[in-house]
Amino acid sequence: MYLLSDVSFVSGLIAKTLRAVRSKYGLSIVAAAFASLMLTLSTGVHAQSQNPDNTPPEQAQIIHNQVDINTADAATLALALDGVGMAKAHDIIAYREQNGDFKTADDLQKVRGIGKATLERNRSRILVTPVEE
Numbered sequence: 001m002y003l004l005s006d007v008s009f010v011s012g013l014i015a016k017t018l019r020a021v022r023s024k025y026g027l028s029i030v031a032a033a034f035a036s037l038m039l040t041l042s043t044g045v046h047a048q049s050q051n052p053d054n055t056p057p058e059q060a061q062i063i064h065n066q067v068d069i070n071t072a073d074a075a076t077l078a079l080a081l082d083g084v085g086m087a088k089a090h091d092i093i094a095y096r097e098q099n100g101d102f103k104t105a106d107d108l109q110k111v112r113g114i115g116k117a118t119l120e121r122n123r124s125r126i127l128v129t130p131v132e133e
Contacts, residue, residue: 066127070101
């Protein structure tokens with residue numbers, strides 16, 4: 001969703017660009033560029049209407065801005081958790097595979113490279129499913 005200030009900034013930038021193109025290349029190029037821009041924008045609006053909650057496909061495992069640290073893959077962990085890149089995400093998975101599922105979010109600190117600051121920054125994003133016995 002665009003903010004009004006974003007729209008007005010982009011509109012101003014488009015208008016400035018179209019004036020420059022028109023003065024250099026003529027009106028037909030401006031009309032073609034404008035038509036192309038409108039097609040692109042309408043396609044984006046249509047794509048958003050097909051996905052009403054605006055969840056990108058790569059975030060399918062992220063539920064309500066939370067990620068289950070017991071089931072998520074490395075890419076999802078890296079995407080969802082602030083300060084966690086692919087290397088730390090792989091460390092989380094390796095720890096989980098060697099030691100079993102995490103019982104609490106605090107258990108994440110047992111992973112090399114995950115400290116108290118990283119845990120606290122991400123606490124609201126961490127979901128831990130109950131461990132099945």
